[in-house]
Amino acid sequence: xxxxNIKGVTxxxxxxxxxxKVVEKQVDFNADFLKNMFPKIEWKALVAAAKSMxxxxxxxxxxSSMIDxxxxxxxxxxxxxxxxxxxxxxxCPETGRRFPVNKGIPNMLLHEDEV
Amino acid sequence: MASRPELQAPPDIFYxxxxxxxxxxxxxxxxxxxxxxERALELLxxxxxxxxxxxxxxxCGSGLSGESISDHGHQxxxxxxxxxxxxxxxxxxxxxxxIHSDMGQGLALRSGVIDGAISISAVQWLCNADKSSDExxxxxxxxxxSLYRCLGRGARAVFQFxxxxxxxxxxxxxxxxxxxxAGGVVVDYPHSTKRRKEFLVLTCGPPSLGAAxxxxxxxxxxxxxxxxxxxxxxxxxxxxxxxxxxxxxxxKTNKKGKGRQWxxxxxxxxxxxxxxxxxxxxxTARKRKxxx
Numbered sequence: 001x002x003x004x005n006i007k008g009v010t011x012x013x014x015x016x017x018x019x020x021k022v023v024e025k026q027v028d029f030n031a032d033f034l035k036n037m038f039p040k041i042e043w044k045a046l047v048a049a050a051k052s053m054x055x056x057x058x059x060x061x062x063x064s065s066m067i068d069x070x071x072x073x074x075x076x077x078x079x080x081x082x083x084x085x086x087x088x089x090x091x092c093p094e095t096g097r098r099f100p101v102n103k104g105i106p107n108m109l110l111h112e113d114e115v
Numbered sequence: 116m117a118s119r120p121e122l123q124a125p126p127d128i129f130y131x132x133x134x135x136x137x138x139x140x141x142x143x144x145x146x147x148x149x150x151x152x153e154r155a156l157e158l159l160x161x162x163x164x165x166x167x168x169x170x171x172x173x174x175c176g177s178g179l180s181g182e183s184i185s186d187h188g189h190q191x192x193x194x195x196x197x198x199x200x201x202x203x204x205x206x207x208x209x210x211x212x213x214i215h216s217d218m219g220q221g222l223a224l225r226s227g228v229i230d231g232a233i234s235i236s237a238v239q240w241l242c243n244a245d246k247s248s249d250e251x252x253x254x255x256x257x258x259x260x261s262l263y264r265c266l267g268r269g270a271r272a273v274f275q276f277x278x279x280x281x282x283x284x285x286x287x288x289x290x291x292x293x294x295x296x297a298g299g300v301v302v303d304y305p306h307s308t309k310r311r312k313e314f315l316v317l318t319c320g321p322p323s324l325g326a327a328x329x330x331x332x333x334x335x336x337x338x339x340x341x342x343x344x345x346x347x348x349x350x351x352x353x354x355x356x357x358x359x360x361x362x363x364x365x366x367k368t369n370k371k372g373k374g375r376q377w378x379x380x381x382x383x384x385x386x387x388x389x390x391x392x393x394x395x396x397x398x399t400a401r402k403r404k405x406x407x
Contacts, residue, residue, distance in 0.1 A: 032166040033190065040228045040267075081190075105201055108216035108223050 029077050037080065050079040119239075119279060126240045130176070130197035139177040139203050148235055151312065152183035155233040155273040158301060158316050161189075168230035171265075173218055173274075174237020176200040178209035184233070185210040192229075194218060219254030224265035232262060232272040238315070239276045242283050255287065259294035266319040272296070274315040284313075291317055307388040375400035 047058050057075050090099040090106055100107050120129050130138070138144055161168055167189045172181050175193030177200045184191045191211040195201050201213050216223065219241050241258060242251050262272060278284040284300065291298070296317040304310040378400040385392045 030167055033168075036166055036230075037169065042225075103202075103205055105205070105213045105215050108214055109196070110217070110220045 029074070031073055034073050034076055034080070038076070041080070046079060053085060055079055119277070121240055121243050121279070125243070127197045130200045132199045132202075135177060135197065135199040135203045138200075139179065139207070145179060148179040149183055151235045151275045152180040152233065154303065154312070155180075155235060155275055155314065156183060156187055158273045158314055159231050159233060159271050161231055169228065171222070171224075171229050171232040172211065173222075173232060173234035173262075174240070175204065175211070175213065176237075178204035178207055178211065178213075180233065180235040181209050181211045182207075192224075194222070218258050219251075221257040221261040222265055224261070226264050227267045229265050229270060230267055231270050232266065234272075234274040234276070236275060236277060238274045238287060239278060239283065242279070242286060251286075252290070255290040256293070259290050259296065263294045263296060263319060268319065270319045271298075272315075272317045272319070274317075275312060276315065278313065287315065291315070295319075304389050310389055373400075 043061070047060055050056070050058050055078065058079055059072070059075075084104055085101050085106075086104050088101045090101060091097070092099075120126075123129055159170075165188075170184055170189050170191045172184060172191050172193040175181050175191075175195050176197070178193065181191055181193050181204070192214060193204070193209070193211045194214045194216050195204075196215070196217045198215060201215055204213055214223075218237075241254050266272065276287075278287065288300070296319065298315070298317040301314045301316055303312045303314070379395060382392050382395060382399075
């Protein structure tokens with residue numbers, strides 16, 4: 001859901017992921033939360049992000065009717081909440097600016113000329 | 116604290132490793148932050164349907180406030196400018212996702228993804244010009260505009276902060292209004308200098324039913340909210356009236372001893388401050404024997 005914030009960038013989303021280390025966290029499964037989040041997620045971006053982190057089980061297309069299926073929800077839950085980028089970088093699709101990720105924290109601080 | 120931390124150094128330098136550790140291990144601070152977070156979550160008025168929401172914790176620091184959010188069962192994303200504070204948060208293994216960023220540069224989030232935002236003791240840092248290239252107004256503008264964008268419809272943002280003076284509060288309110296927010300300032304315990312806390316409650320989009328700015332807390336539930344209605348066209352906003360809450364100079368009491376009236380008045384003052392005071396009975400300030 002992060003998008004590039006540099007001045008002048010129109011298409012700053014989605015940020016590509018360059019994954020160096022991916023970790024799987026354990027998060028409690030909550031169907032209501034997932035259903036709430038589903039309309040806000042840009043599905044193609046999530047699939048691309050999951051793929052770059054090594055998770056290819058997500059279906060390429062997703063319709064709102066699919067959220068009733070338990071299996072789909074489980075995959076969604078895994079991709080959204082449990083996959084965690086530990087080390088790597090996020091790359092702006094337009095300018096190519098790299099935002100490094102250390103210990104799971106992306107550093108989104110912009111330089112002075114970018115604000 | 117003798118002086119305000121904002122005047123000592125910019126936040127990423129003030130909260131270095133030593134200070135971050137000190138801040139997080141102080142039990143007094145932990146207690147205060149927990150209390151403030153609970154109150155902020157209360158003011159956030161999320162629907163009580165058991166559905167966890169995605170919240171933003173702006174200036175999350177070492178995750179003290181984030182823990183309160185997790186306790187309520189919500190997911191959160193925390194932002195902070197101080198790397199040291201974030202490291203402490205990692206050590207404490209907080210449940211939220213952390214981002215190292217500067218709120219004055221704008222929140223780098225897509226539109227409408229957040230269900231609510233809280234910020235505990237952080238927004239006042241925006242008003243300082245730390246680097247020569249900073250201009251607090253631009254930072255405030257960027258912050259509020261991007262916040263307005265990433266909040267979903269009907270979502271609220273609650274900020275507990277420490278404005279330095281009236282002008283600073285006006286400044287912050289002004290920028291929030293210009294970004295499109297509606298809302299006002301809620302003041303808890305306005306009569307007590309120690310316990311007084313200010314919350315900026317902002318709503319996004321047309322207010323739903325029951326989205327009136329809640330009343331602040333005080334003894335006897337006085338309505339202590341400064342209701343500046345921040346509707347869009349009102350450029351000449353109403354002046355913040357919190358000076359009214361400053362305790363007036365007490366009238367000189369009768370020098371001939373401290374009678375019952377005086378005692379009752381004092382007890383009432385203490386009650387307003389929020390202290391526990393025994394009830395007034397017929398024994399209050401009763402004349403006792405000389406050799407009591």
